[in-house]
Amino acid sequence: MVLRLTRENESWGYRRIHGELAGLGITVAPPAVWQILKSAGIDPAPRRDGPGWPELLPSQAQRILALDFFTAGLLNGTKAYVLAVTGHGTRRIRVLGATGHPVQSWVIQQARNLLMDLQDAQTRVKFVIHDRDASYTTTVGAVVQAAGIRVIRSAVHAPRMNPIMERWTGSCQRELLNPTLAWNQRHLMIVLRDYQASCNTHRPHHALKQAAPLHPLPDGIADPDQSRVQRRDHAGRVIHEYRLVA
Numbered sequence: 001m002v003l004r005l006t007r008e009n010e011s012w013g014y015r016r017i018h019g020e021l022a023g024l025g026i027t028v029a030p031p032a033v034w035q036i037l038k039s040a041g042i043d044p045a046p047r048r049d050g051p052g053w054p055e056l057l058p059s060q061a062q063r064i065l066a067l068d069f070f071t072a073g074l075l076n077g078t079k080a081y082v083l084a085v086t087g088h089g090t091r092r093i094r095v096l097g098a099t100g101h102p103v104q105s106w107v108i109q110q111a112r113n114l115l116m117d118l119q120d121a122q123t124r125v126k127f128v129i130h131d132r133d134a135s136y137t138t139t140v141g142a143v144v145q146a147a148g149i150r151v152i153r154s155a156v157h158a159p160r161m162n163p164i165m166e167r168w169t170g171s172c173q174r175e176l177l178n179p180t181l182a183w184n185q186r187h188l189m190i191v192l193r194d195y196q197a198s199c200n201t202h203r204p205h206h207a208l209k210q211a212a213p214l215h216p217l218p219d220g221i222a223d224p225d226q227s228r229v230q231r232r233d234h235a236g237r238v239i240h241e242y243r244l245v246a
Helices: 002-008 014-023 030-039 053-059 104-120 138-146 163-177 185-201
Strands: 064-073 079-087 093-099 127-130 150-153 228-234 239-245
Touching (some): 002 014, 002 030, 014 030, 093 185, 104 138, 185 228
Parallel strands (some): 064 127, 127 150
Antiparallel strands (some): 079 093, 228 239
16 A cells, blocks of 8 residues: 555655555554655655755756855944855855845845846856845845746755855854954955955865865976965964965
8 A cells, every 4th residue: 555655646755655544544653654665665755756955956056046144243242244145066155245234125235236246247046045034035035036046945943955055154153253353344344355255266165176166276286395385364364375386
């Protein structure tokens, strides 16, 4: 009966099948249904008729952008809300702006600025991922969708559905914002732009085979003894870059 329900309902997972069996008066534990499907070589995931979330992100990486808000405390006693976006395929980060009050009009303007930037760069985007923050109103979604981009909201308390953006915001907090004292929003944006430039032109990414998003790897060194390493400091010596100088 388990295999019959599976054949006739390809999108059903083992928990749905378990529920249908219970409705028929057949008593069986959910793990038993899962084991029957596994023994028959059938994927027991809820979605067998299309790619799941782990498959969607890598397969569409070049056409996915991820948005996220994060906060930064300022020395003047206020809090700034920073909006940033990154490309899943390119790993390029864009800090769109910072504000003390992320009202709808401000977020809409940042979305429009981003769309114009993507158009100028001739970048094609199919999906935009963000969480369920109240600042992402339906109007903001309409602006993005009008450009032919589908908006996908991650589930509640599910940071793994937006992993690349969450990873970057965590790195930004640990590496830049925690050891840096920003006086006000203007000072905050200065150090954030500096950090953004370092991430895009220097920071290695495993997904890019250790290259930076906007800077390919150099050719191999013929004679390492004839070169020296030079350090360049960013954001008040918080971030360090190392480059070879002949």
